[in-house]
Amino acid sequence: MNLLFQYFKKFNPLSKEAEAAIQAISSIVTIKKSKDLQPIGHTCKTIYFINKGLARIYYFKDGIDVTESFSFENNIVARVESLFSGKPSRKAIQVLEDSEVVAINANQLFKIYDTFPEIERLFRKIFETAYVETVNRIEGMQFHSAEERYNALLSEAPNVLMRVPLKYVASYLGITQVSLSRIRAHR
Amino acid sequence: MNLLFQYFKKFNPLSKEAEAAIQAISSIVTIKKSKDLQPIGHTCKTIYFINKGLARIYYFKDGIDVTESFSFENNIVARVESLFSGKPSRKAIQVLEDSEVVAINANQLFKIYDTFPEIERLFRKIFETAYVETVNRIEGMQFHSAEERYNALLSEAPNVLMRVPLKYVASYLGITQVSLSRIRAHR
């Protein structure tokens, strides 16, 4: 849990009591490569923090597997569109390597917001930051060619391209695997 | 300010004291059609609520005007990527009709979070909801043709197409105005 509390510190340092309260509603989960951490159709009630490994959120559009996002160690993953709406998610979370994650029970978390405003503030800030990243991603998707988006990913997150099968990268970039291959083959 | 407090009620009902505290850091602004409410390069320190009228957030990509989003009456507008990061925004907010907005001073707002956890919770929920909408929009942008995106907008937000110049709609959809015309001309 240590990495998690280190991570929290960057957003809002917590008292020992608050850390204990979060520890009490969390558990460590280990999961094998390519397994789903959470399945499609399930209402998201867990916020994950990745200690080791990496995950993606994906869904099916017209039967085709589409990757919405990747998350690496030392970061949070959650299907926020379900977590914050209470509706079942059409998306799943899958790990792409053998992974170890901290699973935080979101229902209990939302309850302890009342007793620990500092925890509410912490998660407010965490999700504000995630929101900003999502807004910036929209900008990256409007009026950039596939090649521009590939190059941006290459320079901003080369680890994605080193650790993730290209077929998942392709749908993340909004193109087919064949197009991605063509772009990589130098133009 | 009445519409605003009605709007808040949907997220988190406030005490009279909390409402007064927000009122104290807010002002009403009226602004003429096509004027910028906030310019490019300015660090966003205001959250707006639209009483009357409509606004868009836009920026320039390679010298071309790109619309990131539209906001109608009874909704919030803010350049969150600046508001939550404290960095200057490369985006501006422009109203597309003569408008009346409530301007909430964000620095003061963030300060009164300490005295009014209910206000912090309110805005946490408002931005969680906005975050969910943004995540859903990314899904709409991955692997949908321009025509599909146009039709989706037509059925989900016909008011956009009725009140907004088409050139702004085009860049919002991520296509040129010429392409949008072609799509509208039936394919």
Next chain:
DNA sequence: GTAATTATTTATCCTATGTTAAAGGATTAG
């Protein structure tokens, strides 16, 4: 109300990316 500006459409031509198919490499299961 008229001129000037700005928005929208239409046409032509061109390129990036999709589609399908097939071959070669890499990884996994037994």
Next chain:
DNA sequence: CTAATCCTTTAACATAGGATAAATAATTAC
């Protein structure tokens, strides 16, 4: 270790949407 599966590339062809230009329509400024 081998077979089977899965991933990636390459090629050929099709098409959606970009670019440019010009004509019309609508709006704005005086």
